[in-house]
Amino acid sequence: MNNDIVKLSKEEGNLEFINISNSLAVAKIGLQGGHVVWWKPKSIKEDVLWLSTNARYEKGRSIRGGVPICWPWFGHHPTDGTYCAHGFARVTPWKLKSSIQLKNGATKIVLTMTPSQDQIKQLTYDYELELTIVVGDSLSLNLKTTNLSNHPFTISEGYHTYFYVSDIENIKVTGLENSVYTDKFDNFNRGIEKGLILFNGPFDRVYSNTSNDCYIEDEGLNRVITVKKSNSNTTVVWTPWEKKSKEMGDMGEESEWRRMVCVETANLLENAIVIYPSLSHSISTEYSVQEL
Numbered sequence: 001m002n003n004d005i006v007k008l009s010k011e012e013g014n015l016e017f018i019n020i021s022n023s024l025a026v027a028k029i030g031l032q033g034g035h036v037v038w039w040k041p042k043s044i045k046e047d048v049l050w051l052s053t054n055a056r057y058e059k060g061r062s063i064r065g066g067v068p069i070c071w072p073w074f075g076h077h078p079t080d081g082t083y084c085a086h087g088f089a090r091v092t093p094w095k096l097k098s099s100i101q102l103k104n105g106a107t108k109i110v111l112t113m114t115p116s117q118d119q120i121k122q123l124t125y126d127y128e129l130e131l132t133i134v135v136g137d138s139l140s141l142n143l144k145t146t147n148l149s150n151h152p153f154t155i156s157e158g159y160h161t162y163f164y165v166s167d168i169e170n171i172k173v174t175g176l177e178n179s180v181y182t183d184k185f186d187n188f189n190r191g192i193e194k195g196l197i198l199f200n201g202p203f204d205r206v207y208s209n210t211s212n213d214c215y216i217e218d219e220g221l222n223r224v225i226t227v228k229k230s231n232s233n234t235t236v237v238w239t240p241w242e243k244k245s246k247e248m249g250d251m252g253e254e255s256e257w258r259r260m261v262c263v264e265t266a267n268l269l270e271n272a273i274v275i276y277p278s279l280s281h282s283i284s285t286e287y288s289v290q291e292l
Helices: 117-122 241-248
Strands: 006-010 016-021 025-030 035-041 095-101 107-113 127-135 139-147 153-155 157-159 162-164 171-174 180-183 189-192 203-208 214-218 223-230 234-239 260-267 273-275 280-291
Touching (some): 139 273, 157 280, 260 280, 273 280
Antiparallel strands (some): 095 107, 107 127, 127 139, 139 280, 162 260, 180 189, 203 234
């Protein structure tokens, strides 16, 4: 590990973080949850990821913002509502396996998570989870699940990424035209997205059977964020709006919620993944920014 570029430290809430500053970008990754809380290319004026100003830095609790890892279920647990929403990967300590400087100036971080006794109560099969993060002009993440048990198992998964925007009503999301969605705010009814996505109220849709990349076009910041993905057939788009933000308690001050949107690379619902013994599955995403 290059100590001039990659530094480990204990910070808020006595949690451990990896701080990265290379020639291309800066980033901060929490070992709890393998959670990228900050990433900013040095060539870009404004932040790319949104992080709440009153995010809670506590053991066993997910940080509001950045790139939370949802695994091995997405949303509420299918049978036990007492388990952590979006799975336990985002609140579990990960281990730093390796840190490598790449020839192009980017930094490659590999984290691993293996079952603890508490997790075994929630998930009875053996597995190995590895997260590879590459910090550079773009931010890429690859989550690899390996089945170490003697039977198949099913997972849902995703990157619940919070993107920083000028104002939720200034942006549009493209790339999901003609995709089938399930709408949480319409009693989970299904529909087809007929055009680009604009926002004027709470929004929570799961787009199924789509491998398309997405684009967040932001007139206020005069830029486009590209969300590329691989081995993902679901995209979730979410913004809570004012009432829900106040109820959540950790969405920042006043209208801070207006400066974020979640565009999430995932596999869930009919796109949940079955992994057979001794085999692995990976889901990847990559974020980049073009200033106009």
